[in-house]
Amino acid sequence: MLADLKNLTKQAKKTELISGLTGFFAISYIIIVNPLILADAHIPATLSVFATIFSSALGCLIMGLFANAPIIITPGMGVNAFFTYTLVVGMHLNWQQAIAISIISSVLYMVVAFSKASEKLSEAIPQELKIGITAGIGLFLVTLGLEKAKLIQQGGSRALLAVGHLTDPEALLALFGLALTLVLYLKRTKGSFMIGIVVTSALGVIFNVGLQDPPKVSLVDLGKYSTILFQGDFSSIFSLKFLLAVFSMSMILIFESMGILEGLLPDTKKFKKTFEASSVATFCSGFLGTSPTVAAAESAAGIESGGKTGLMALVSGAMFILSLFFIPLLSYVPQAAIAPVIIITGAIMMxxxxxxxxxxxxxxFPAFLIIVLIPLTGSISVGLAFGFAAYPLVKFAAHKTDKLNPLLCLLSLLFILQLICEAVLL
Structure with a gap:
């Protein structure tokens, strides 16, 4: 990585810097949102905010130095919901047991990542499913961005979604940011996404629109952080409930990470190293006191800004560490400023x-299931499960069994088992 960094031109380093900043701001909401979700699992938010920052910074460091890939690592949205609302709230486990499940699942993830299984799995996945994964994540980002922009909202009895209040100042600010960022992007302006975030944020501050209350986090609380370190409870490791939870979590970590990386990486030759780096970061996150880390889909914002190397990940990691001292300043970057970047990035992926x-x-059809179910369920793993489960069925029905292979059929069966296990767990 260091040797590659020396070979970068001054302009390339500048591009990686801008990409790292863009990617960080696109995912920065995780610093606040993840602790709020984990609070429902009874992990104190004032402490899990440190776990979120440290696990993200460490993950980005591992990704940048080991894999030299432009991928940002953070506690995963969706995975944190499974951790909290399935394992703790639904199954009545305590958060320490959920941490233990995360750690064991991440060990299985590493076994797959560092063996030839990862390459064989990647080769066994048909191109159309990989396309579906990329497009599905893209559509997921679009819906996430539209929601952050308040351009869509939860629908009533007749629709899942409805148009937001377009007279809302935040929605108007987001529309301005979307128009500005889109024009800059189409004109191929260097740093178009970052410029859009900065200008839109400045307008938000000037007109006091979309600013959030600064989170009540103090570095004084850092002294108490040790109380959530290395807290995994393995006492129920041989219970059926524990083992079913490990299976489901492992499936989510392995295949959600594989799907995201297949969909995001500009250089597919880096898949193996990137997959390995992600698994190590996930393993570390449990000991740091948070739900598992994964590759952030919002990394796409940095990649679309020109990020191609691990320098982008290192810049984002450094920003996570700096955020320890400037968490209140994140309140001056409204969701309306981040949303346009996420929307355009999602559209590009589609x-x-x-x-x-x-x-x-x-x-x-299998790709279609992945594309629509990822955003509709808010879960990448659920979209993958339905798409992979459907693939052998439609190929048998269409008399195109030559497109099937034993490993793909096994994957289909495993995804069906995952859906059954999650239904049982809930």
């Missing part, structure tokens, strides 16, 4: 759809 064969329904 361009992969052009590579699908829409005339072959047996190829299109």
């Amino acid at each position: 361009q992969q759809l052009k590579a699908l064969d829409f005339d072959d329904f047996s190829e299109w």
Whole structure:
């Protein structure tokens, strides 16, 4: 990594710096949101905010130095919900047991990542499913961005979603930011995403729109952080409930990470190293007192800004550490400033759809399930499960079994088992 860094031109380093900043601001909400979700698992938010920052910074450091890839690592949205609302609230485990489940699952994740299994799994996945994963994550980002922009909201009895209040100052600010960022991007302006975030944030501060209350976090609380370190409770390791939870968590970590990395990496040759780095970061996160880390889908914002190397990840990691001292300043970056970048990034990822064969329904339908179910359920793993489960079925029905392989059929079965296990756990 260090040797590669020396070979970068001054302009390339500047691009990586801007990409790292863009990626960080796109995912910075995790510093506040993750502790709030984990609070429902009875992990004090004033302490888990440190766990979120340290696990993200460490993950980015590992990703940058070991894999030299432009991927930001943070506690995963969706994974943290599974940790809190399935393991703790639904199954009545304590958060220490949920941490133990995360640690064991991450060990299984590392076994897959550092063996030939990771490459064989990647090779076994058909191109159309990989396209579906990329487009599905893209559509997920679009819906997330629209929600942050307050351009959509939860619908009533007749619709899942409805148009937001377009007279809302935050929605108007987001529309301005979207128009500005889109024009800059189409004109191929260097740092278009970062410029959009800065200008929109400045307008938000001037007109007092979309500013959040600064989180009540003090570095004084850092002294108490040790109380949530190394707290995994393995006393129920051989119970059926514990083992089912480990299976489901392992499936989520392995295949959600694989799906995100397949969809994001600009250089697919880095997949193996990146997958390994992600697994190590996930393993460390449990000991740091938070739900598992994964590759952040919002890394796409930095990649679309030109990020190609691990320097982007290192810059984002450094920003996580700096945020320890400037957490209140994040309140001056409104969601309306971040949303346009997320929306445009998602739309760019959905361009992969052009590579699908829409005339072959047996190829299109499994990808379609992934694309629609990821944003509709808010879970990448659920979208993957339905898409992979459907693939062998449609190929058998279409008499195209030559497209199947034993490993893919095994994956399909495992995803079906995952859905059954999650239904039982809930």
